[in-house]
Amino acid sequence: MADGTLWTWTVQRFAPKSPPYVAPEGGFRPFALGYVELDGEGVRVAAVLDVPDLDDVHIGMRLSVKASAGVPRARPCPANPSATAAAEGPGGGTAARYEGAAAAPPPGLSPAPLIERVRQTPPGPVAS
Amino acid sequence: MTGVVICGAARTSFARSERTGREHAVAAITAALADAGMDWARVGAAFGGSDAAGLADTLVADLGLTGIPFVNVKNGCATGGSALVSAVNAIRSGMAEVVVAVGFDKHPRGAFDPRPEDWGLDDAYGRDGLMVTTQFFGMKIQRYMHDHGITPWTLALVAEKAYRNGSLTPEAWRRKEVSADEILASGMVNDPLTRFMFCSPGEGAVAVVLCSSSVTTRDPVALRSAVVRTRRAGSFEVFSPLVDAGPLTSVSRDAARAAFEQASLGPSDVDVVQLQDTESGAEVMHLAECGFCEDGEQEKLIAAGATEIGGTLPVNTDGGCIANGEPIGASGLRQVYEIVQQLRGRAGARQVPGRPRIGFTHVYGAPGVSACTVLSR
Numbered sequence: 001m002a003d004g005t006l007w008t009w010t011v012q013r014f015a016p017k018s019p020p021y022v023a024p025e026g027g028f029r030p031f032a033l034g035y036v037e038l039d040g041e042g043v044r045v046a047a048v049l050d051v052p053d054l055d056d057v058h059i060g061m062r063l064s065v066k067a068s069a070g071v072p073r074a075r076p077c078p079a080n081p082s083a084t085a086a087a088e089g090p091g092g093g094t095a096a097r098y099e100g101a102a103a104a105p106p107p108g109l110s111p112a113p114l115i116e117r118v119r120q121t122p123p124g125p126v127a128s
Numbered sequence: 129m130t131g132v133v134i135c136g137a138a139r140t141s142f143a144r145s146e147r148t149g150r151e152h153a154v155a156a157i158t159a160a161l162a163d164a165g166m167d168w169a170r171v172g173a174a175f176g177g178s179d180a181a182g183l184a185d186t187l188v189a190d191l192g193l194t195g196i197p198f199v200n201v202k203n204g205c206a207t208g209g210s211a212l213v214s215a216v217n218a219i220r221s222g223m224a225e226v227v228v229a230v231g232f233d234k235h236p237r238g239a240f241d242p243r244p245e246d247w248g249l250d251d252a253y254g255r256d257g258l259m260v261t262t263q264f265f266g267m268k269i270q271r272y273m274h275d276h277g278i279t280p281w282t283l284a285l286v287a288e289k290a291y292r293n294g295s296l297t298p299e300a301w302r303r304k305e306v307s308a309d310e311i312l313a314s315g316m317v318n319d320p321l322t323r324f325m326f327c328s329p330g331e332g333a334v335a336v337v338l339c340s341s342s343v344t345t346r347d348p349v350a351l352r353s354a355v356v357r358t359r360r361a362g363s364f365e366v367f368s369p370l371v372d373a374g375p376l377t378s379v380s381r382d383a384a385r386a387a388f389e390q391a392s393l394g395p396s397d398v399d400v401v402q403l404q405d406t407e408s409g410a411e412v413m414h415l416a417e418c419g420f421c422e423d424g425e426q427e428k429l430i431a432a433g434a435t436e437i438g439g440t441l442p443v444n445t446d447g448g449c450i451a452n453g454e455p456i457g458a459s460g461l462r463q464v465y466e467i468v469q470q471l472r473g474r475a476g477a478r479q480v481p482g483r484p485r486i487g488f489t490h491v492y493g494a495p496g497v498s499a500c501t502v503l504s505r
Contacts, residue, residue, distance in 0.1 A: 007371075008274075010266035010318040012257055017241060020254025033263060035371055042373030048256055059274045070252035 003077055006061045007044045009034030011054050032057045036065050036074050047074040130220045131341030133348035134503070136164025137468040139461075142301040142332035142452045149181020152333035152458075153232035154190045160228070160335035165346055168192045171337070172224025175211040177201035178233045178457035181331075187230070196224075203356070205404070205491050207231050208334070208460030209499020212354045215338045225340050232333035233455030239329040247367050247495075261494070262326065262407075264366035266318030269409025273320065276424035278412055280320050284308035285430050286408035287325045287450055293437065294451025296478040301330055302451040325408040330453020334461035336468070349468045352502040353390035357383040359496025366494045379498040380404075384418035384490060387500035395419035398502075399484035400470045401441060402463035404492040405448040411435075415443070418490050418500070442480045445470060460499055463489035471505040 015021065015028035032054055035044035047065050050073050051057055063074040138159030140152045147155075153176070161167060168191050176184035177200050185198040203210040208231040215227040240261060244254045253259050272278060288308045294300035306324055314324040339345060359365060362377040388394055395418065403418065405411040412430070416423045420441060429435065435443040446452060446466040449459060467487035469475045484505075491499045 008267045008271035010263050010270060010320075011316070012260065012263060012318065013316050016257040016260050020244065020251065020259060021257045022255045031257070033258060034267065037373075044371040044373075046258065046369050048258075059271065070250075071256040071258055 001064050001066045002038050003064050004036040004038040006059055006063055007035040007037040008059060009057050030054060036063050045072055047072040050075040132216050132219050132338055132351045133341050134336050134351055134468055135339050135345035135348045136160040136337035137465045138163055139299055139334040139465045140332050141299045142330050149178050149232045149234035153187055153230055156333035156335040157191060157228055157230055160337050164337040166226060166337060169194055170226050171228050172196060172226055173218045174198040174228040175201055175214040176230030177207045181232055181234045184230060204497060205456055205459060205493025206356050206497045206499040207457040209356045209491055213356055216354050219338060219340050225343060227338045228335060230335040231457040231461040233457040234331040235329035235455060249367060261366055262318045265407045265409060266321045268364055270320055272413050278427050280312060282412060282427050282430050283325055283408040284311040286411050287311045289436060290444060290447045290450035293445055293478055294447030297446045300447045300451045301453040321407050321409060327406055327449035327454045330455050332455045332458045334458045334465050336461060336464060347472055349471050350504045352504050353387045354501045355383050355387040356499045363496050365496040378417045379496050380414055380417040380490060380492050383498035383500045387502050391502035393486060393502055398486050398488045400445060400467060400480050400487045401443045402466055402489040403443055404490055405444055405450050414490055437478055437480055445478050445480060460491040464501060467503050471503060
C-alpha cells in the first residue's frame with residue numbers, strides 16, 4: 001500500500017462496453033477513477049477510486065493505493081485529518097467522513113511491489 | 129531546398145452516407161485533381177491510407193492503372209500528416225513532381241473498441257472498465273482546469289463555436305447550432321466533459337495534390353513545413369497505467385515547435401488555425417501547447433471571442449472534429465483542406481475576413497503522436 005494525493009480524476013458515468021467490461025454484482029454503477037501521485041516518488045498511478053460519495057472527489061485529496069487482482073484501487077487515507085485539511089480544494093477536511101469507509105486497513109503491501117507491477121505494464125502503441 | 133505547394137485540395141461531405149470509405153477517397157482525389165487542373169496521368173506518386181476502410185493502393189483500380197508507386201500509410205490520427213510528409217519528401221528528393229496525399233475512413237456508430245492486449249495492458253484494464261478513451265480526455269482537462277483556472281463554461285463555449293462553424297460548412301456532419309447551455313446539459317460522459325463536447329467516429333475523405341513550386345499552377349498555397357512527432361518520456365497519454373513524476377512533456381508542443389522552426393515563422397505570425405478538438409478540452413489545451421497563448425489565458429481569450437471566425441485568432445473555422453466527426457484517416461487532411469480554402473479566400477460563409485495569409489494545422493492522437501503543418505499564401 002502507498003499513500004498519495006489525487007492528481008486528477010473523472011467519473012465513468014455510463015457502462016463501458018461488455019466485453020471486456022465485467023459489471024459488479026447488481027449491475028453497473030458510476031465509479032470514479034484517477035491518478036494518485038505517490039508521496040516521495042511523485043509518480044502518478046492509475047487507480048479505481050473507492051470513495052463513498054462521487055461528489056466529494058477532488059484533486060488534492062489524500063488516498064491510499066493498493067494493488068488488487070485487477071487495476072490498483074485507491075481509498076481515502078484513514079485518519080490524519082490535518083493532512084487532508086491542508087490539501088487544496090473545497091473538499092479539504094472530508095477525511096473524517098471517510099474514516100468509516102476506510103475502517104479496515106487493507107493487508108500490508110509495501111509500495112515497491114505495487115510500483116513494480118504497474119511498471120511491468122507500459123502503455124503500448126495503437127492506432128488513432 | 130525545393131519549395132512544395134498544394135495546388136489542389138478537396139474533401140467529401142462527412143455526413144453519414146451510403147458511400148464506402150473507398151468511394152469517398154476516389155471522389156476526393158478526383159475533385160482535388162480537378163481543382164488543380166490536372167489529371168491522374170500527371171501524378172507521379174501517391175501516399176495515403178485509412179484506419180478502418182481499406183488500403184489506399186487499391187484505389188488505382190478506380191483512378192487509373194498508370195503504374196505509379198502508391199504507398200499505404202497507417203499511422204492513426206497522423207495518417208494524413210504522415211502521407212503529407214511522405215509527399216513532401218518525394219517531391220524534394222526528385223522522386224516525383226506531382227504527388228497525391230489522401231486520407232479516408234468510415235467508422236460505424238460507436239466505433240473504436242480498444243482491447244487491453246493490443247495496448248500491452250493486463251486484461252484487468254478492460255474488466256475493470258478502464259478501456260474507455262473518453263476517460264483520458266476527461267482526466268487531462270480536469271487537471272488542466274485545476275492548474276490554470278479554466279471553467280466548464282469555457283468548455284461549453286468551445287463546442288458552441290464548433291457547431292456554429294459547422295452550420296456554415298456545407299461538408300460538415302453536424303450542421304445545427306447548439307447553445308452552450310444545451311451543451312452543458314447534454315449529460316455528463318466523463319467529468320468534466322458532457323456528451324455534446326465530444327466528436328464522434330464518422331466518415332469521409334480528403335485529398336490534396338502537391339507539387340514542386342517550379343510547376344506552374346493556378347492557385348497554389350505554399351506548404352512551409354509538415355512535421356510528425358511521437359511522444360517523449362513524461363507525457364500523459366490514453367491508457368497509461370502510470371504517468372512519470374514532474375512536469376508533463378507534450379508531443380503537440382514538440383511537433384508545433386518543429387513545424388514553426390522549419391517554416392521560419394512563429395505562432396504570432398499565424399492568421400488562421402486548425403487544432404485537434406477530439407473534445408472541447410483538447411482545443412483549450414492545444415491552444416497553449418502549440419504556442420498560441422500561455423496556459424490559462426484561454427479562459428479570457430475564448431470568452432472574448434478571440435477564436436471565433438471574426439476574432440483575432442480564428443480556430444477550427446470548419447467546426448473541427450466536433451462538427452465534422454472523426455474519420456481517423458481523413459481528419460488531419462481535413463484541417464489542411466480548410467486552411468488551403470481560407471488562404472485562397474474560398475471558404476464561403478465561414479471565410480476569415482482580412483485575407484489570412486498564414487495558417488497552421490495540428491493533429492494529436494493516441495498513443496502520443498502529433499502532426500503539424502504551416503501553410504502560407
